[in-house]
Amino acid sequence: MSHDHSQGADVAELFTQQTWDARYAGADRVWSGRPNRRLVEQVTDLPPGRALDIGAGEGADAVWLAGQGWDVTALDVSTVALERTARHAADAAVAARVTTLHHDLMTGEALPEGFDLVSAQYLHPPLERFAEIISILGDAVREGGLLLVVGHHPDDLATGLHSGHGHPELLFPPERVVDALDPATWDVTVADAQTREVAKDEGPVIVTDSVVLATRR
Numbered sequence: 001m002s003h004d005h006s007q008g009a010d011v012a013e014l015f016t017q018q019t020w021d022a023r024y025a026g027a028d029r030v031w032s033g034r035p036n037r038r039l040v041e042q043v044t045d046l047p048p049g050r051a052l053d054i055g056a057g058e059g060a061d062a063v064w065l066a067g068q069g070w071d072v073t074a075l076d077v078s079t080v081a082l083e084r085t086a087r088h089a090a091d092a093a094v095a096a097r098v099t100t101l102h103h104d105l106m107t108g109e110a111l112p113e114g115f116d117l118v119s120a121q122y123l124h125p126p127l128e129r130f131a132e133i134i135s136i137l138g139d140a141v142r143e144g145g146l147l148l149v150v151g152h153h154p155d156d157l158a159t160g161l162h163s164g165h166g167h168p169e170l171l172f173p174p175e176r177v178v179d180a181l182d183p184a185t186w187d188v189t190v191a192d193a194q195t196r197e198v199a200k201d202e203g204p205v206i207v208t209d210s211v212v213l214a215t216r217r
Protein backbone atom coordinates (compact mmCIF):
# COMPACT_ATOMS: atom_id res chain seq x y z
CA MET A 1 0.00 0.00 0.00
CA SER A 2 2.94 2.31 0.51
CA HIS A 3 3.83 2.67 -3.14
CA ASP A 4 2.04 3.43 -6.34
CA HIS A 5 3.69 0.54 -8.16
CA SER A 6 1.21 -1.68 -6.26
CA GLN A 7 -0.91 -0.67 -9.29
CA GLY A 8 -2.48 -3.86 -10.55
CA ALA A 9 -1.24 -5.92 -7.59
CA ASP A 10 -3.53 -8.65 -6.36
CA VAL A 11 -6.14 -6.85 -4.27
CA ALA A 12 -5.76 -9.45 -1.51
CA GLU A 13 -2.20 -8.21 -0.90
CA LEU A 14 -3.64 -4.85 0.18
CA PHE A 15 -5.17 -6.49 3.26
CA THR A 16 -2.38 -8.68 4.65
CA GLN A 17 -0.39 -8.33 7.84
CA GLN A 18 2.81 -8.41 5.79
CA THR A 19 1.75 -5.39 3.72
CA TRP A 20 0.64 -3.31 6.70
CA ASP A 21 3.45 -4.27 9.06
CA ALA A 22 5.89 -3.18 6.33
CA ARG A 23 4.05 0.09 5.81
CA TYR A 24 3.96 0.96 9.50
CA ALA A 25 7.52 -0.21 10.12
CA GLY A 26 8.67 2.06 7.30
CA ALA A 27 7.82 5.29 9.14
CA ASP A 28 7.71 6.47 12.74
CA ARG A 29 4.26 7.87 12.06
CA VAL A 30 2.06 7.07 9.04
CA TRP A 31 -1.07 9.03 10.02
CA SER A 32 -1.56 12.49 11.52
CA GLY A 33 -2.08 11.42 15.14
CA ARG A 34 -5.35 13.38 15.17
CA PRO A 35 -8.72 11.62 15.44
CA ASN A 36 -10.70 11.40 12.23
CA ARG A 37 -13.00 14.38 11.77
CA ARG A 38 -16.04 12.27 10.82
CA LEU A 39 -15.70 10.20 13.97
CA VAL A 40 -15.48 13.31 16.13
CA GLU A 41 -18.49 14.84 14.37
CA GLN A 42 -20.69 11.78 14.82
CA VAL A 43 -19.63 10.66 18.30
CA THR A 44 -18.90 13.78 20.37
CA ASP A 45 -22.39 14.09 21.83
CA LEU A 46 -22.97 10.38 22.45
CA PRO A 47 -22.87 8.84 25.93
CA PRO A 48 -19.70 6.71 26.16
CA GLY A 49 -19.86 2.93 26.18
CA ARG A 50 -17.91 0.11 24.52
CA ALA A 51 -16.42 0.87 21.12
CA LEU A 52 -14.73 -1.31 18.52
CA ASP A 53 -12.35 0.57 16.20
CA ILE A 54 -11.88 -1.47 13.03
CA GLY A 55 -8.54 -0.97 11.26
CA ALA A 56 -7.42 1.20 14.17
CA GLY A 57 -3.98 1.91 12.73
CA GLU A 58 -1.82 3.94 15.08
CA GLY A 59 -4.70 4.49 17.49
CA ALA A 60 -5.56 8.18 17.17
CA ASP A 61 -9.29 7.41 17.09
CA ALA A 62 -9.04 4.86 19.90
CA VAL A 63 -7.10 7.29 22.10
CA TRP A 64 -9.59 10.07 21.38
CA LEU A 65 -12.57 7.81 22.16
CA ALA A 66 -10.93 6.65 25.40
CA GLY A 67 -10.39 10.29 26.34
CA GLN A 68 -14.15 10.76 25.89
CA GLY A 69 -14.79 7.95 28.37
CA TRP A 70 -15.26 5.06 25.94
CA ASP A 71 -13.79 1.61 26.58
CA VAL A 72 -12.18 0.84 23.25
CA THR A 73 -11.09 -2.31 21.50
CA ALA A 74 -8.64 -1.32 18.75
CA LEU A 75 -8.58 -3.99 16.04
CA ASP A 76 -5.99 -4.26 13.29
CA VAL A 77 -4.20 -6.86 11.17
CA SER A 78 -0.85 -5.14 11.84
CA THR A 79 0.89 -5.89 15.12
CA VAL A 80 3.27 -2.98 14.42
CA ALA A 81 0.24 -0.66 14.35
CA LEU A 82 -1.24 -2.19 17.49
CA GLU A 83 2.02 -1.77 19.41
CA ARG A 84 1.92 1.89 18.40
CA THR A 85 -1.72 2.18 19.49
CA ALA A 86 -0.85 0.76 22.92
CA ARG A 87 2.07 3.17 23.26
CA HIS A 88 -0.02 6.18 22.25
CA ALA A 89 -2.74 5.14 24.71
CA ALA A 90 -0.15 4.91 27.50
CA ASP A 91 1.32 8.30 26.53
CA ALA A 92 -2.18 9.80 26.74
CA ALA A 93 -2.82 8.11 30.10
CA VAL A 94 -5.81 6.16 28.73
CA ALA A 95 -4.20 2.71 28.53
CA ALA A 96 -6.77 1.33 30.99
CA ARG A 97 -9.49 2.11 28.45
CA VAL A 98 -7.78 0.76 25.31
CA THR A 99 -7.44 -2.94 24.48
CA THR A 100 -5.74 -4.07 21.29
CA LEU A 101 -7.05 -6.96 19.19
CA HIS A 102 -4.97 -8.58 16.47
CA HIS A 103 -7.46 -9.80 13.89
CA ASP A 104 -7.51 -10.33 10.13
CA LEU A 105 -10.90 -9.31 8.77
CA MET A 106 -10.20 -11.19 5.56
CA THR A 107 -10.51 -14.52 7.41
CA GLY A 108 -14.24 -13.82 7.56
CA GLU A 109 -14.26 -14.89 11.20
CA ALA A 110 -16.81 -13.36 13.56
CA LEU A 111 -15.81 -10.48 15.83
CA PRO A 112 -16.51 -10.05 19.53
CA GLU A 113 -20.09 -8.83 20.00
CA GLY A 114 -22.10 -6.40 22.09
CA PHE A 115 -20.44 -3.08 21.22
CA ASP A 116 -22.30 0.23 21.58
CA LEU A 117 -20.29 1.60 18.66
CA VAL A 118 -18.40 -0.06 15.84
CA SER A 119 -16.36 2.43 13.80
CA ALA A 120 -14.51 1.73 10.55
CA GLN A 121 -12.57 4.75 9.28
CA TYR A 122 -11.02 4.53 5.80
CA LEU A 123 -11.07 0.76 5.60
CA HIS A 124 -11.94 -0.11 1.99
CA PRO A 125 -12.83 -3.81 1.77
CA PRO A 126 -12.52 -5.59 -1.59
CA LEU A 127 -15.60 -4.98 -3.72
CA GLU A 128 -16.57 -8.63 -3.92
CA ARG A 129 -16.36 -8.99 -0.13
CA PHE A 130 -17.72 -5.58 0.82
CA ALA A 131 -21.21 -6.68 1.90
CA GLU A 132 -19.80 -9.66 3.82
CA ILE A 133 -17.33 -7.49 5.74
CA ILE A 134 -19.95 -4.84 6.57
CA SER A 135 -22.21 -7.62 7.81
CA ILE A 136 -19.42 -8.95 10.06
CA LEU A 137 -18.89 -5.45 11.46
CA GLY A 138 -22.62 -5.05 12.02
CA ASP A 139 -22.84 -8.32 13.93
CA ALA A 140 -20.46 -6.82 16.52
CA VAL A 141 -22.97 -4.04 17.33
CA ARG A 142 -25.43 -4.60 20.19
CA GLU A 143 -29.14 -4.01 19.67
CA GLY A 144 -29.64 -0.24 19.82
CA GLY A 145 -25.94 0.34 19.11
CA LEU A 146 -24.30 2.22 16.23
CA LEU A 147 -22.28 1.32 13.16
CA LEU A 148 -20.21 4.14 11.66
CA VAL A 149 -18.50 3.52 8.31
CA VAL A 150 -16.39 6.25 6.69
CA GLY A 151 -14.35 5.97 3.51
CA HIS A 152 -12.94 7.85 0.58
CA HIS A 153 -15.65 8.60 -1.99
CA PRO A 154 -15.04 7.69 -5.68
CA ASP A 155 -15.11 11.44 -6.49
CA ASP A 156 -11.64 11.54 -4.90
CA LEU A 157 -10.20 9.66 -7.87
CA ALA A 158 -10.26 12.99 -9.72
CA THR A 159 -8.10 14.66 -7.05
CA GLY A 160 -5.25 12.20 -7.57
CA LEU A 161 -4.94 11.86 -3.78
CA HIS A 162 -6.72 8.54 -3.38
CA SER A 163 -6.23 5.98 -6.12
CA GLY A 164 -7.36 2.85 -4.34
CA HIS A 165 -3.75 1.70 -4.81
CA GLY A 166 -4.47 0.64 -8.37
CA HIS A 167 -7.95 -0.62 -7.48
CA PRO A 168 -10.28 2.38 -7.91
CA GLU A 169 -13.27 0.17 -7.19
CA LEU A 170 -12.15 0.10 -3.53
CA LEU A 171 -13.34 3.68 -3.05
CA PHE A 172 -17.02 3.53 -2.20
CA PRO A 173 -20.11 5.75 -2.24
CA PRO A 174 -22.37 5.73 0.84
CA GLU A 175 -24.90 3.63 -1.09
CA ARG A 176 -22.51 0.68 -1.11
CA VAL A 177 -22.63 0.58 2.69
CA VAL A 178 -26.39 1.16 2.86
CA ASP A 179 -27.00 -1.64 0.34
CA ALA A 180 -25.03 -4.00 2.59
CA LEU A 181 -27.25 -3.27 5.61
CA ASP A 182 -30.44 -5.31 6.00
CA PRO A 183 -33.25 -2.75 6.40
CA ALA A 184 -35.01 -5.18 8.76
CA THR A 185 -32.07 -4.81 11.17
CA TRP A 186 -30.73 -1.29 10.56
CA ASP A 187 -32.05 2.28 10.66
CA VAL A 188 -29.73 4.39 8.55
CA THR A 189 -29.60 7.92 9.98
CA VAL A 190 -26.70 9.32 7.93
CA ALA A 191 -25.73 8.32 4.37
CA ASP A 192 -23.86 11.26 2.92
CA ALA A 193 -21.01 12.35 0.70
CA GLN A 194 -19.31 15.06 2.79
CA THR A 195 -16.51 17.29 1.53
CA ARG A 196 -13.54 18.73 3.45
CA GLU A 197 -10.47 20.72 2.57
CA VAL A 198 -7.03 19.12 2.80
CA ALA A 199 -3.89 21.28 2.79
CA LYS A 200 -1.31 20.16 0.22
CA ASP A 201 2.00 21.74 -0.84
CA GLU A 202 0.38 22.73 -4.13
CA GLY A 203 -2.60 24.29 -2.32
CA PRO A 204 -5.87 23.23 -0.74
CA VAL A 205 -7.68 20.19 -2.20
CA ILE A 206 -11.33 19.35 -1.63
CA VAL A 207 -11.84 15.67 -0.82
CA THR A 208 -15.07 13.76 -0.30
CA ASP A 209 -15.87 11.26 2.44
CA SER A 210 -18.64 8.68 2.36
CA VAL A 211 -20.23 8.73 5.81
CA VAL A 212 -22.79 6.17 6.95
CA LEU A 213 -24.23 5.95 10.46
CA ALA A 214 -26.77 3.25 11.27
CA THR A 215 -28.53 2.11 14.41
CA ARG A 216 -29.16 -1.58 15.01
CA ARG A 217 -32.81 -2.21 15.87
Ligand SMILES: C[S@@+](CC[C@H](N)C(=O)[O-])C[C@H]1O[C@@H](n2cnc3c(N)ncnc32)[C@H](O)[C@@H]1O
Nearest residue numbers: 015020031055056057076077078104105106121
Ligand atom coordinates in the same frame (compact mmCIF):
# COMPACT_ATOMS: atom_id res chain seq x y z
C1 LIG B 1 -6.23 3.34 5.64
S1 LIG B 1 -5.76 2.65 7.19
C2 LIG B 1 -6.82 3.54 8.30
C3 LIG B 1 -6.28 3.61 9.70
C4 LIG B 1 -7.13 4.42 10.67
N1 LIG B 1 -8.50 3.91 10.75
C5 LIG B 1 -7.14 5.88 10.28
O1 LIG B 1 -8.16 6.36 9.79
O2 LIG B 1 -6.10 6.54 10.46
C6 LIG B 1 -6.50 1.02 7.14
C7 LIG B 1 -6.18 0.16 8.34
O3 LIG B 1 -6.82 -1.11 8.16
C8 LIG B 1 -5.94 -2.12 8.56
N2 LIG B 1 -6.24 -3.35 7.83
C9 LIG B 1 -5.93 -3.63 6.53
N3 LIG B 1 -6.29 -4.88 6.22
C10 LIG B 1 -6.86 -5.40 7.34
C11 LIG B 1 -7.39 -6.68 7.65
N4 LIG B 1 -7.36 -7.68 6.75
N5 LIG B 1 -7.88 -6.89 8.89
C12 LIG B 1 -7.83 -5.91 9.82
N6 LIG B 1 -7.32 -4.68 9.59
C13 LIG B 1 -6.83 -4.42 8.36
C14 LIG B 1 -4.54 -1.59 8.24
O4 LIG B 1 -3.51 -2.19 8.99
C15 LIG B 1 -4.70 -0.10 8.55
O5 LIG B 1 -4.30 0.21 9.86
